[in-house]
Amino acid sequence: MTDTPSHSSSQTSSQTSSHLKTTAAAYDAFADVYAELDRDDIDAPSVDRAVLAAFAELARISGPGPVAELGCGPGPVTAHLRKLGLDVFGIDLSPVMIDIARKRHPELRFEVGSMDALDLADGSLSGVVSWYSVIHAPADDVRRYLAEFRRVLAPGGHLVLAFFESEGEPLTAFDHKVTTAYRWPVDGMAALACDAGFTEVGRMLRDPGEGERFRRGHLLMRAGG
Template identity: 55%
Template sequence: MPDSSSYVGATADAYDAVAVLYTEFVAGILDDAALDRATLAAFAELVRASGNPAAVEVGCGPGHMTAHLRDLGLDAFGLDIAPAMIDIARGAHPEIRFDLSSMDAVAVPDASLGGVLSWYSLIHTPPAELRPYLEEFHRVLAPGGLLLLGFFAADGPDPVPFDHRVAPAYRWSLDALAARVTEAGFTEVERSLREPAENERHRQGRLLLRRT
């Protein structure tokens, strides 16, 4: 696991400290989020249509989104750097595989997955450290595989640090993040931007990309 002195270790420690509270916070988070459910459903449909339903959620937290992907017909597993989160995920969903692992070390062979979901998991990565994660997503996806990113949106060309409630994080404009991901070997398929819900502070961005 990452050195606790690194930003990765600090992020893991921060999520471990609030694991139970975070799990309670995200329980039922999709119930009143029709647009998010539609985005995830479209992602799952495209992954299934590729003929390879195998998928990973990187930064899975307590496993609720990984379980949702399973409900949508994907053979999904999850991984996270926070041991307490993985313990909760395994307890809540014993039928699903959950790995204690970093997003740049997905334990699958090259080109073996049809989908990668990164739902607010790249937000804690300093911009200068983003590339290894994108390269790992490219490695594990089969040609034509789909990558879905969910993140907090910004307006300008540069990532914007903000006071995330758990750990330091960054907001990205759709254009800026799409440019980074396409440089790593992906082609953009679709993008969306929605206004914040009642309990949200920022607009929410979604990028769907295909491994080229």
């Protein structure tokens, strides 16, 4: 079993860019409200669950390594993946979010850490889940995240990316409830992942549900090697 990451606050702070510090502080302040939002209830019937089920099946056959949800927030997706039979743990930049996740899901492991500098060995994971966790990052930072995701994935391991889709428009900023976020063209996000060493396995777009503003994009990718 690969050890999960363990960052002190000072280590995490030294590794994060200014926008990451801003994002962490915003989620710390909004954590209690965010954790109660209905959209975080992944157990509700949704086509999103089909994407996670497909990812879980691929991750199980990728190899013996664990799966990491990066940017796990209060942990609903991590817990759902455990129900799907995965050896999974969660990482988030927000210490307050991690505290909530640990209280809600004491049977699972959650650690504070930064997606751009993971305390994980090269090739140690069979799967990575990025469920709306890169939405606050400008394009150059998304490239860095994807390179780090590729580093920690074993060859043949799988990545699932979920994000707000821009419906064919260029990268577009919008007023997210917590802090500024970005909508991505699905082809643009797929191209960045391919540049980082991934091959596309499949994609799913869905229209906004009740109370949602934007179309959602989902990409399943396989690490080369």
